[in-house]
Amino acid sequence: MTKFKYSRCAVFWICHSAIVIGISSVVIFSLFLPFSCSKSPVGFAEMERDSLSHFKKDITPEDSLSFGQFLPCGRASNLFLGKNDKYEARILLSFPLIDSSAQNITKITIHFYTSDTANYRFKIYPLTTRWNSSATWRMASEDVQWKEPGGDFLDVPLAEGVVQKDSFSLEIPRPLLETILHQSTGFIILAEENRHSFRLASIKTSPRLIFTYGDKERVFLPQFATYIVNFLDTIPSDYFVIGSGYVFWTYLRYPHPLASNFKIAEGEMILSLDLSNSYFLRDTLEVAVFSLKDSFARRREKTPFEVSPRIIKTVILPRDSIVSIPVKNLLVDWQNNPEKNFGIFLTLYPEYRFPSYLLLRKDKLSFRINFTYIPPVKDRFP
Numbered sequence: 001m002t003k004f005k006y007s008r009c010a011v012f013w014i015c016h017s018a019i020v021i022g023i024s025s026v027v028i029f030s031l032f033l034p035f036s037c038s039k040s041p042v043g044f045a046e047m048e049r050d051s052l053s054h055f056k057k058d059i060t061p062e063d064s065l066s067f068g069q070f071l072p073c074g075r076a077s078n079l080f081l082g083k084n085d086k087y088e089a090r091i092l093l094s095f096p097l098i099d100s101s102a103q104n105i106t107k108i109t110i111h112f113y114t115s116d117t118a119n120y121r122f123k124i125y126p127l128t129t130r131w132n133s134s135a136t137w138r139m140a141s142e143d144v145q146w147k148e149p150g151g152d153f154l155d156v157p158l159a160e161g162v163v164q165k166d167s168f169s170l171e172i173p174r175p176l177l178e179t180i181l182h183q184s185t186g187f188i189i190l191a192e193e194n195r196h197s198f199r200l201a202s203i204k205t206s207p208r209l210i211f212t213y214g215d216k217e218r219v220f221l222p223q224f225a226t227y228i229v230n231f232l233d234t235i236p237s238d239y240f241v242i243g244s245g246y247v248f249w250t251y252l253r254y255p256h257p258l259a260s261n262f263k264i265a266e267g268e269m270i271l272s273l274d275l276s277n278s279y280f281l282r283d284t285l286e287v288a289v290f291s292l293k294d295s296f297a298r299r300r301e302k303t304p305f306e307v308s309p310r311i312i313k314t315v316i317l318p319r320d321s322i323v324s325i326p327v328k329n330l331l332v333d334w335q336n337n338p339e340k341n342f343g344i345f346l347t348l349y350p351e352y353r354f355p356s357y358l359l360l361r362k363d364k365l366s367f368r369i370n371f372t373y374i375p376p377v378k379d380r381f382p
Contacts, residue, residue, distance in 0.1 A: 054265055054372045057257075061367050063343070065251040066240040067301055073245065073352035074133025074226040080245070080355055081163065082120050082200035083193040086233045086279045087245065087355045089200050090151060092127065092135055094186035094224040095209045102181060107212035108172040110187075114163060116202035116281075120191040123160040124170070125153040126184035137230045137246075150230065151188045154179070158187065163201040186224065199281060200355060229355050238362050239274065242287065244348035245355025251296045251303070252367055253343030257331050264335065267328040267371035271346075272361040275318045280356040287313045287358075288349030289325065292342040305345065312349055322365070331371055 080089040110124070129152040131140040140146050156179060159170040172180070191201070209220040231246040241248040258264065271287070288309035296303040313325045334341040348356060360366050 054374060056370065056372050058368050058370045059254050059257060060369075061252045062255055063251075063253045063297060064240070064367070065296055065300065066248065068231060068235075068241070068243065068246060068248045069301060070136035070138055070228075071247045071351055072134040072136055072226065073229065074135070074224070075350070076227060076352045077205060078115055078202045078353075079205055079225060079227045080200045080202055080229065081122060081189060081227070082118055082191045082197065084197055084200075084232075085195050086231075087200065087229055088150075088193075088232060089191075089227050089229045089245070089355060091189040091203065091227050092131065092151065092186060092224065093189070093207060093222050094127075094131070095220040096223050097181055097209070097220065101213070102177060104213050105177060105211045106174070106214060107210075108174060108177060108180070109169050109210040109212070110159065110172060111167065111169045111208040111210065112163075113167045113204040113206055114165060114202065115204050116199070117163050117165050118194075118197050118199045118201040120163050120194055120197065120201050121160070122163065122189050122191045124158045124172075125188050125190065126156060126158060126179055127186045127188050128152045128154055128184070130185050131224070133224045133226050135226055135228055137228045151228065153188045154183065163203070202281075233279070235357075235359070236277075240360040240362060240366070241357050242347050242360065243355075243357030244351045244353055246357075247347060247351045248357055249345045249347050250360065251292070251343060251345045253292075253296070254334070254341070254369060256338045256341060257335055257369075257371065258373055260335055261376040262335070263374040263376075264328060264331050265372045265374060267326070267331045267369060269325045269327045269367065269369045270365050271323040271325065272363055272366040273321050273323060274359040274361055275321060278356075278358045280317055280358065281354045282356070283317050285315050285317060285354075285356060285358070286349045287315055287323065287325065288347055289313075289327070289330070290345050290347070291330075292344060295342055296345075303342075309349060310344070327369060328371070331369070 079091045081091050082089055129140045129146060130144065134142050138145060138149050146152050156176070158172045158176055158180070161168065161170045205222065205225045207222060207225070211218045211220070229245045235241050240250045242250055289311040290309050291306045293304040293306065310330055311325060311327065313323065315323050330344070348358070
């Protein structure tokens with residue numbers, strides 16, 4: 001067996017060379033590793049993370065219109081009565097009064113149930129023009145106009161009284177039965193003017209007309225029951241307005257927000273309210289947004305619209321002087337169907353409830369739509 005002998009110097013150089021070669025191999029392997037592995041989907045998403053940032057934008061109306069008009073309140077669950085410096089509200093009632101035994105009637109009573117009282121004296125008169133639940137201050141029905149705005153009636157008071165809490169009854173004199181049965185198309189209730197009363201009286205749509213025959217009674221329920229309302233105030237020219245009872249609508253048309261390949265993340269419309277000069281009977285109101293179906297620049301007040309509201313926002317008053325309405329879905333619709341973007345209108349909802357109106361400031365904040373969006377992700381391989 002051959003024996004090899006090494007000096008200490010030789011052993012040192014052999015070990016040193018091995019270490020250098022090992023380190024160099026690791027370095028070379030590390031340099032080539034990125035080029036030898038395919039990138040995973042997770043890695044691809046991480047590379048594009050910057051492109052998913054949210055961007056902010058706002059748009060303001062290109063065109064607007066605000067106006068008031070009479071609309072029927074026949075679906076209301078409460079009938080409003082009163083007259084102040086804002087509104088005059090009258091109640092219309094019709095009962096099916098055909099009765100073959102009228103000569104045996106000994107007493108006539110009308111009974112009311114109230115939901116909110118106010119200090120109003122009132123009188124009841126017999127109506128003379130045919131009307132129905134579509135009646136307004138100007139129209140007795142869809143195609144018949146009152147001879148006098150506010151209702152046509154005989155100047156023959158049937159009864160008078162004061163609105164009282166919970167419920168109350170009034171007796172109609174027996175000699176007026178002939179007038180009720182053969183000269184009347186129903187009853188109209190008028191309140192005396194009370195400019196010091198901010199509120200209107202609210203009567204439920206369930207009055208009773210009672211014919212008494214000795215010890216027996218016959219109770220009649222309303223065939224039609226509605227209220228008609230006239231607006232007496234003046235809206236300043238530097239305000240928009242939305243309202244119910246006597247309705248106010250505000251039309252707005254916005255530019256198309258973005259191309260369809262942009263993703264809208266959030267969107268809100270801002271309303272700036274002047275509550276000190278508005279009128280409202282409840283501390284909670286609902287603002288509704290409807291979509292228009294044609295250009296209101298051409299059709300104006302007669303512009304057709306979608307029957308159901310797109311958005312209903314509950315507003316708490318008088319806390320909310322600034323109101324935010326979510327409109328993301330509306331913006332997405334305009335984005336995907338720009339040919340259908342004829343605009344929207346705002347009103348208080350439902351329109352036949354609570355005679356009320358809110359003044360909207362014409363400032364830089366009102367009707368501004370703020371939204372955030374995500375631009376399309378750039379292609380990795382152009």
